[in-house]
Amino acid sequence: PDLEQRVRSIVAEHRGTRGALLPVLHAVKEEFGYVDPAVIPVLATELNLSRADVYGVITFYEDFRQTPPGRTTVRICRAEACQAVGAGTLADRARSRLGVSFGGTTPDGAVTLDQVFCLGNCATGPAVEIDGRLHGRVTPERLDALLAPREA
Ligand code: FES
Incomplete structure:
Protein backbone atom coordinates (compact mmCIF):
# COMPACT_ATOMS: atom_id res chain seq x y z
CA PRO A 1 0.00 0.00 0.00
CA ASP A 2 2.94 2.30 0.73
CA LEU A 3 4.32 1.89 -2.76
CA GLU A 4 0.89 2.43 -4.23
CA GLN A 5 0.31 5.59 -2.25
CA ARG A 6 3.68 7.01 -3.16
CA VAL A 7 3.14 6.22 -6.84
CA ARG A 8 -0.25 7.91 -6.76
CA SER A 9 1.25 11.08 -5.38
CA ILE A 10 4.02 11.00 -8.00
CA VAL A 11 1.31 10.78 -10.65
CA ALA A 12 -0.52 13.67 -9.00
CA GLU A 13 2.60 15.81 -9.29
CA HIS A 14 2.70 15.20 -13.03
CA ARG A 15 -0.98 15.42 -13.75
CA GLY A 16 -1.71 17.74 -16.61
CA THR A 17 1.67 17.09 -18.21
CA ARG A 18 1.26 15.75 -21.71
CA GLY A 19 2.75 12.30 -22.06
CA ALA A 20 3.05 12.04 -18.29
CA LEU A 21 4.04 8.38 -18.32
CA LEU A 22 7.75 8.93 -19.02
CA PRO A 23 8.29 11.67 -16.44
CA VAL A 24 6.32 9.61 -13.93
CA LEU A 25 8.46 6.53 -14.61
CA HIS A 26 11.62 8.58 -14.19
CA ALA A 27 10.33 9.91 -10.89
CA VAL A 28 9.45 6.39 -9.72
CA LYS A 29 12.91 5.18 -10.66
CA GLU A 30 14.48 8.17 -8.95
CA GLU A 31 12.64 7.43 -5.74
CA PHE A 32 12.87 3.62 -5.56
CA GLY A 33 15.93 2.92 -7.69
CA TYR A 34 13.87 0.74 -10.02
CA VAL A 35 10.39 0.32 -11.43
CA ASP A 36 8.65 -2.42 -9.50
CA PRO A 37 6.22 -4.29 -11.77
CA ALA A 38 3.64 -3.76 -9.01
CA VAL A 39 3.35 -0.13 -10.11
CA ILE A 40 2.10 -1.11 -13.58
CA PRO A 41 -1.58 -1.52 -12.65
CA VAL A 42 -1.45 1.62 -10.51
CA LEU A 43 -0.01 3.71 -13.34
CA ALA A 44 -2.42 2.22 -15.85
CA THR A 45 -5.42 3.19 -13.74
CA GLU A 46 -4.12 6.60 -12.75
CA LEU A 47 -3.04 7.61 -16.25
CA ASN A 48 -5.91 5.94 -18.04
CA LEU A 49 -3.66 3.67 -20.06
CA SER A 50 -3.72 -0.08 -20.59
CA ARG A 51 -1.34 -2.22 -18.57
CA ALA A 52 0.19 -3.36 -21.84
CA ASP A 53 0.99 0.25 -22.76
CA VAL A 54 2.73 0.89 -19.46
CA TYR A 55 4.57 -2.41 -19.61
CA GLY A 56 5.63 -1.69 -23.20
CA VAL A 57 7.21 1.62 -22.26
CA ILE A 58 9.00 0.15 -19.24
CA THR A 59 10.53 -2.63 -21.29
CA PHE A 60 11.35 -0.38 -24.24
CA TYR A 61 13.63 1.88 -22.24
CA GLU A 62 16.57 -0.02 -20.80
CA ASP A 63 16.77 2.62 -18.13
CA PHE A 64 13.78 1.27 -16.27
CA ARG A 65 15.06 -1.78 -14.48
CA GLN A 66 12.37 -3.89 -12.83
CA THR A 67 14.45 -5.30 -10.02
CA PRO A 68 16.25 -3.45 -7.25
CA PRO A 69 19.79 -2.42 -8.19
CA GLY A 70 22.84 -3.67 -6.30
CA ARG A 71 24.45 -1.65 -3.53
FE1 FES B 1 30.89 10.69 -24.18
FE2 FES B 1 31.85 8.32 -23.42
S1 FES B 1 31.51 10.06 -22.24
S2 FES B 1 31.39 9.01 -25.40
Missing part, protein backbone atom coordinates in the same frame (compact mmCIF):
# COMPACT_ATOMS: atom_id res chain seq x y z
CA THR A 72 26.86 -0.22 -6.10
CA THR A 73 25.90 0.72 -9.66
CA VAL A 74 28.63 0.76 -12.29
CA ARG A 75 27.84 2.35 -15.64
CA ILE A 76 30.27 1.99 -18.49
CA CYS A 77 30.09 4.39 -21.42
CA ARG A 78 29.74 2.56 -24.72
CA ALA A 79 29.34 5.57 -27.01
CA GLU A 80 31.70 6.29 -29.85
CA ALA A 81 34.39 8.45 -28.27
CA CYS A 82 34.86 6.03 -25.40
CA GLN A 83 34.67 3.02 -27.69
CA ALA A 84 37.58 4.50 -29.65
CA VAL A 85 39.78 4.53 -26.56
CA GLY A 86 39.08 1.10 -25.16
CA ALA A 87 35.58 1.03 -23.68
CA GLY A 88 35.05 -2.37 -25.30
CA THR A 89 37.93 -3.95 -23.40
CA LEU A 90 36.68 -2.31 -20.24
CA ALA A 91 33.20 -3.68 -20.80
CA ASP A 92 34.61 -7.19 -21.29
CA ARG A 93 36.66 -6.88 -18.14
CA ALA A 94 33.69 -5.70 -16.09
CA ARG A 95 31.44 -8.47 -17.39
CA SER A 96 33.94 -11.22 -16.75
CA ARG A 97 35.05 -9.89 -13.40
CA LEU A 98 31.50 -9.49 -12.09
CA GLY A 99 30.13 -12.50 -13.95
CA VAL A 100 27.07 -10.58 -15.16
CA SER A 101 26.03 -8.97 -18.41
CA PHE A 102 24.81 -5.41 -18.79
CA GLY A 103 21.67 -4.83 -16.78
CA GLY A 104 22.67 -7.61 -14.40
CA THR A 105 23.41 -7.62 -10.68
CA THR A 106 25.86 -9.93 -8.94
CA PRO A 107 24.01 -12.69 -7.01
CA ASP A 108 25.13 -11.22 -3.67
CA GLY A 109 23.52 -7.89 -4.57
CA ALA A 110 26.84 -6.04 -4.38
CA VAL A 111 27.16 -4.59 -7.88
CA THR A 112 24.86 -3.79 -10.78
CA LEU A 113 26.51 -3.36 -14.18
CA ASP A 114 24.96 -1.08 -16.77
CA GLN A 115 26.01 0.46 -20.03
CA VAL A 116 25.29 4.03 -20.91
CA PHE A 117 25.65 6.02 -24.11
CA CYS A 118 27.74 9.07 -23.29
CA LEU A 119 28.39 10.44 -19.85
CA GLY A 120 29.43 13.83 -21.18
CA ASN A 121 33.05 13.06 -20.47
CA CYS A 122 34.13 12.19 -24.02
CA ALA A 123 37.50 13.97 -23.96
CA THR A 124 38.81 11.81 -21.13
CA GLY A 125 37.41 8.40 -21.93
CA PRO A 126 36.87 5.65 -21.36
CA ALA A 127 34.36 6.99 -18.89
CA VAL A 128 32.82 5.01 -16.06
CA GLU A 129 30.32 6.19 -13.50
CA ILE A 130 30.23 4.48 -10.13
CA ASP A 131 27.37 5.40 -7.82
CA GLY A 132 26.97 8.70 -9.60
CA ARG A 133 30.66 9.58 -9.49
CA LEU A 134 32.43 10.00 -12.82
CA HIS A 135 35.83 8.48 -13.56
CA GLY A 136 37.89 9.25 -16.68
CA ARG A 137 40.62 7.39 -18.58
CA VAL A 138 39.69 4.18 -16.84
CA THR A 139 42.00 1.30 -17.66
CA PRO A 140 41.04 -2.30 -16.89
CA GLU A 141 43.49 -2.22 -13.96
CA ARG A 142 41.92 0.95 -12.61
CA LEU A 143 38.48 -0.58 -12.98
CA ASP A 144 39.65 -3.54 -10.92
CA ALA A 145 40.92 -1.17 -8.24
CA LEU A 146 37.64 0.76 -8.22
CA LEU A 147 35.55 -2.38 -8.00
CA ALA A 148 37.55 -4.34 -5.46
CA PRO A 149 36.34 -2.56 -2.30
CA ARG A 150 32.74 -2.74 -3.48
CA GLU A 151 32.58 -6.45 -4.10
CA ALA A 152 31.94 -7.51 -0.56
Whole structure:
Protein backbone atom coordinates (compact mmCIF):
# COMPACT_ATOMS: atom_id res chain seq x y z
CA PRO A 1 0.00 0.00 0.00
CA ASP A 2 2.94 2.30 0.73
CA LEU A 3 4.32 1.89 -2.76
CA GLU A 4 0.89 2.43 -4.23
CA GLN A 5 0.31 5.59 -2.25
CA ARG A 6 3.68 7.01 -3.16
CA VAL A 7 3.14 6.22 -6.84
CA ARG A 8 -0.25 7.91 -6.76
CA SER A 9 1.25 11.08 -5.38
CA ILE A 10 4.02 11.00 -8.00
CA VAL A 11 1.31 10.78 -10.65
CA ALA A 12 -0.52 13.67 -9.00
CA GLU A 13 2.60 15.81 -9.29
CA HIS A 14 2.70 15.20 -13.03
CA ARG A 15 -0.98 15.42 -13.75
CA GLY A 16 -1.71 17.74 -16.61
CA THR A 17 1.67 17.09 -18.21
CA ARG A 18 1.26 15.75 -21.71
CA GLY A 19 2.75 12.30 -22.06
CA ALA A 20 3.05 12.04 -18.29
CA LEU A 21 4.04 8.38 -18.32
CA LEU A 22 7.75 8.93 -19.02
CA PRO A 23 8.29 11.67 -16.44
CA VAL A 24 6.32 9.61 -13.93
CA LEU A 25 8.46 6.53 -14.61
CA HIS A 26 11.62 8.58 -14.19
CA ALA A 27 10.33 9.91 -10.89
CA VAL A 28 9.45 6.39 -9.72
CA LYS A 29 12.91 5.18 -10.66
CA GLU A 30 14.48 8.17 -8.95
CA GLU A 31 12.64 7.43 -5.74
CA PHE A 32 12.87 3.62 -5.56
CA GLY A 33 15.93 2.92 -7.69
CA TYR A 34 13.87 0.74 -10.02
CA VAL A 35 10.39 0.32 -11.43
CA ASP A 36 8.65 -2.42 -9.50
CA PRO A 37 6.22 -4.29 -11.77
CA ALA A 38 3.64 -3.76 -9.01
CA VAL A 39 3.35 -0.13 -10.11
CA ILE A 40 2.10 -1.11 -13.58
CA PRO A 41 -1.58 -1.52 -12.65
CA VAL A 42 -1.45 1.62 -10.51
CA LEU A 43 -0.01 3.71 -13.34
CA ALA A 44 -2.42 2.22 -15.85
CA THR A 45 -5.42 3.19 -13.74
CA GLU A 46 -4.12 6.60 -12.75
CA LEU A 47 -3.04 7.61 -16.25
CA ASN A 48 -5.91 5.94 -18.04
CA LEU A 49 -3.66 3.67 -20.06
CA SER A 50 -3.72 -0.08 -20.59
CA ARG A 51 -1.34 -2.22 -18.57
CA ALA A 52 0.19 -3.36 -21.84
CA ASP A 53 0.99 0.25 -22.76
CA VAL A 54 2.73 0.89 -19.46
CA TYR A 55 4.57 -2.41 -19.61
CA GLY A 56 5.63 -1.69 -23.20
CA VAL A 57 7.21 1.62 -22.26
CA ILE A 58 9.00 0.15 -19.24
CA THR A 59 10.53 -2.63 -21.29
CA PHE A 60 11.35 -0.38 -24.24
CA TYR A 61 13.63 1.88 -22.24
CA GLU A 62 16.57 -0.02 -20.80
CA ASP A 63 16.77 2.62 -18.13
CA PHE A 64 13.78 1.27 -16.27
CA ARG A 65 15.06 -1.78 -14.48
CA GLN A 66 12.37 -3.89 -12.83
CA THR A 67 14.45 -5.30 -10.02
CA PRO A 68 16.25 -3.45 -7.25
CA PRO A 69 19.79 -2.42 -8.19
CA GLY A 70 22.84 -3.67 -6.30
CA ARG A 71 24.45 -1.65 -3.53
CA THR A 72 26.86 -0.22 -6.10
CA THR A 73 25.90 0.72 -9.66
CA VAL A 74 28.63 0.76 -12.29
CA ARG A 75 27.84 2.35 -15.64
CA ILE A 76 30.27 1.99 -18.49
CA CYS A 77 30.09 4.39 -21.42
CA ARG A 78 29.74 2.56 -24.72
CA ALA A 79 29.34 5.57 -27.01
CA GLU A 80 31.70 6.29 -29.85
CA ALA A 81 34.39 8.45 -28.27
CA CYS A 82 34.86 6.03 -25.40
CA GLN A 83 34.67 3.02 -27.69
CA ALA A 84 37.58 4.50 -29.65
CA VAL A 85 39.78 4.53 -26.56
CA GLY A 86 39.08 1.10 -25.16
CA ALA A 87 35.58 1.03 -23.68
CA GLY A 88 35.05 -2.37 -25.30
CA THR A 89 37.93 -3.95 -23.40
CA LEU A 90 36.68 -2.31 -20.24
CA ALA A 91 33.20 -3.68 -20.80
CA ASP A 92 34.61 -7.19 -21.29
CA ARG A 93 36.66 -6.88 -18.14
CA ALA A 94 33.69 -5.70 -16.09
CA ARG A 95 31.44 -8.47 -17.39
CA SER A 96 33.94 -11.22 -16.75
CA ARG A 97 35.05 -9.89 -13.40
CA LEU A 98 31.50 -9.49 -12.09
CA GLY A 99 30.13 -12.50 -13.95
CA VAL A 100 27.07 -10.58 -15.16
CA SER A 101 26.03 -8.97 -18.41
CA PHE A 102 24.81 -5.41 -18.79
CA GLY A 103 21.67 -4.83 -16.78
CA GLY A 104 22.67 -7.61 -14.40
CA THR A 105 23.41 -7.62 -10.68
CA THR A 106 25.86 -9.93 -8.94
CA PRO A 107 24.01 -12.69 -7.01
CA ASP A 108 25.13 -11.22 -3.67
CA GLY A 109 23.52 -7.89 -4.57
CA ALA A 110 26.84 -6.04 -4.38
CA VAL A 111 27.16 -4.59 -7.88
CA THR A 112 24.86 -3.79 -10.78
CA LEU A 113 26.51 -3.36 -14.18
CA ASP A 114 24.96 -1.08 -16.77
CA GLN A 115 26.01 0.46 -20.03
CA VAL A 116 25.29 4.03 -20.91
CA PHE A 117 25.65 6.02 -24.11
CA CYS A 118 27.74 9.07 -23.29
CA LEU A 119 28.39 10.44 -19.85
CA GLY A 120 29.43 13.83 -21.18
CA ASN A 121 33.05 13.06 -20.47
CA CYS A 122 34.13 12.19 -24.02
CA ALA A 123 37.50 13.97 -23.96
CA THR A 124 38.81 11.81 -21.13
CA GLY A 125 37.41 8.40 -21.93
CA PRO A 126 36.87 5.65 -21.36
CA ALA A 127 34.36 6.99 -18.89
CA VAL A 128 32.82 5.01 -16.06
CA GLU A 129 30.32 6.19 -13.50
CA ILE A 130 30.23 4.48 -10.13
CA ASP A 131 27.37 5.40 -7.82
CA GLY A 132 26.97 8.70 -9.60
CA ARG A 133 30.66 9.58 -9.49
CA LEU A 134 32.43 10.00 -12.82
CA HIS A 135 35.83 8.48 -13.56
CA GLY A 136 37.89 9.25 -16.68
CA ARG A 137 40.62 7.39 -18.58
CA VAL A 138 39.69 4.18 -16.84
CA THR A 139 42.00 1.30 -17.66
CA PRO A 140 41.04 -2.30 -16.89
CA GLU A 141 43.49 -2.22 -13.96
CA ARG A 142 41.92 0.95 -12.61
CA LEU A 143 38.48 -0.58 -12.98
CA ASP A 144 39.65 -3.54 -10.92
CA ALA A 145 40.92 -1.17 -8.24
CA LEU A 146 37.64 0.76 -8.22
CA LEU A 147 35.55 -2.38 -8.00
CA ALA A 148 37.55 -4.34 -5.46
CA PRO A 149 36.34 -2.56 -2.30
CA ARG A 150 32.74 -2.74 -3.48
CA GLU A 151 32.58 -6.45 -4.10
CA ALA A 152 31.94 -7.51 -0.56
FE1 FES B 1 31.85 8.32 -23.42
FE2 FES B 1 30.89 10.69 -24.18
S1 FES B 1 31.39 9.01 -25.40
S2 FES B 1 31.51 10.06 -22.24
